[in-house]
Amino acid sequence: MPHISLNNLSISYGNHKVLHEVSVDIPDSQITVIIGPSGCGKTTLLKSLNRLLDLNDDVSVKGNVLIDGVNTYDPKADVLSLRKKLGFLSQRPYPLPMSIYDNIAFGPKVHRLTQEQIVQQIRDLEGRSFQVPERKNGAMDVLVESYLRLAGLWDEVKDRLRTPASRLSIGQQQRLALARALAVEPEAILADEPTSALDPLSAQLIEKQFKFLRNNYTIVVVTHILRQARRIADYVIFLYLGELVEHGPAESFFKSPKDERTRAYISGEIS
Ligand SMILES: Nc1ncnc2c1ncn2[C@@H]1O[C@H](COP(=O)(O)OP(=O)(O)O)[C@@H](O)[C@H]1O
Ligand SMILES: [Mg+2]
Structure with missing residues (x-):
């Protein structure tokens, strides 16, 4: 902190x-x-x-x-x-003029996180007892879902992640x-x-x-x-x-x- x-x-x-x-x-x-x-x-x-x-x-x-x-x-x-x-x-x-998913993935991508760093970031979230989905999907999917949950938005958007955020x-x-x-x-x-x-x-x-x-x-x-x-x-x-x-x-x-x-x-x- x-x-x-x-x-x-x-x-x-x-x-x-x-x-x-x-x-x-x-x-x-x-x-x-x-x-x-x-x-x-x-x-x-x-x-x-x-x-x-x-x-x-x-x-x-x-x-x-x-x-x-x-x-x-x-x-x-x-x-x-x-x-x-x-x-x-x-x-x-x-x-950003892109999908809901890409709006969240954008930051981690700009900072060029490696797969390893993304997995570490997921562990950090878990370490703070935040709810993190199971890792059956790719690490970036897990990260996107986790942050949408932290913002209280996941349930409302989980079925339309690939649609434009502007909607x-x-x-x-x-x-x-x-x-x-x-x-x-x-x-x-x-x-x-x-x-x-x-x-x-x-x-x-x-x-x-x-x-x-x-x-x-x-x-x-x-x-x-x-x-x-x-x-x-x-x-x-x-x-x-x-x-x-x-x-x-x-x-x-x-x-x-x-x-x-x-x-x-x-x-x-x-x-
Ligand atoms: N870019 C700026 N150039 C000149 N004066 C500014 C600028 N931004 C804010 N001010 C002035 O600074 C004072 C404080 O503004 P601000 O911090 O926006 O207050 P608040 O957010 O409490 O409304 C105001 O008098 C405002 O007119
Ligand atoms: Mg103000």
């Missing part, structure tokens, strides 16, 4: 500073939820963790993000392996995106409002999978839906106007907030 730690992290777009000296440790093997009103810097914070922010050209970062003690913003940092370690789910799913409903596509993220064996999943484009039932299925996965992955979810935060959070980070106002275990955060702004936010007085 990666240990993620932010130290005095400040981020600006041009000369607009949107994140102010944020320091916080993100607990391993739990669901951390980042909440706060629109525009307060949630996406910026999330994307800073695996350097997806680099895709903006006028962004500047001060302070640091340590992943397992290694500074993400060290010029020598290996950005590709960082992004492999911290998988990302965006607001809308973007399935799935958007809710199913989001779980496919989760399966695809898991297939490159990340240690953490970063999700930016992953249910905002989904109907309530599909949203519930994503929440259920996060809870199912939380002991084995560090999960960081951005949301502006307080009820969702209450349902899934083990740990909460509250941002307001780019400032880290309060953070802590979900129970005490919601029950006895320390900061007046937190109290006002969770009671709905400010949004």
